[in-house]
Amino acid sequence: MSTPKQETPATVEVTLLKDHTHGGKKLKKDAKIQVTAKQREFLIKRKIIASNSAAMPKATTSKAKS
Numbered sequence: 001m002s003t004p005k006q007e008t009p010a011t012v013e014v015t016l017l018k019d020h021t022h023g024g025k026k027l028k029k030d031a032k033i034q035v036t037a038k039q040r041e042f043l044i045k046r047k048i049i050a051s052n053s054a055a056m057p058k059a060t061t062s063k064a065k066s
Contacts, residue, residue, distance in 0.1 A: 009037075010036070011035060011036055012035060013032050013033070013034055014032070014033060014040060014049045015030060015032050015050075016028070016032075016033065017050060020043075020048050022035075
């Protein structure tokens with residue numbers, strides 16, 4: 001029996017424009033973090049990252065090993 005493919009959310013590296021807490025960690029301006037498309041949009045709306053911060057790549061699929 002084959003295991004269904006699982007999608008891994010695509011992430012992109014962005015640079016913070018101001019101090020921000022991400023994943024429970026306090027980060028300073030200019031820190032670089034990995035975010036998903038939803039997180040990126042959230043951060044852009046709140047002017048925590050620039051709106052031109054890296055375009056999102058497509059999600060990748062990975063086969064689960066059986």
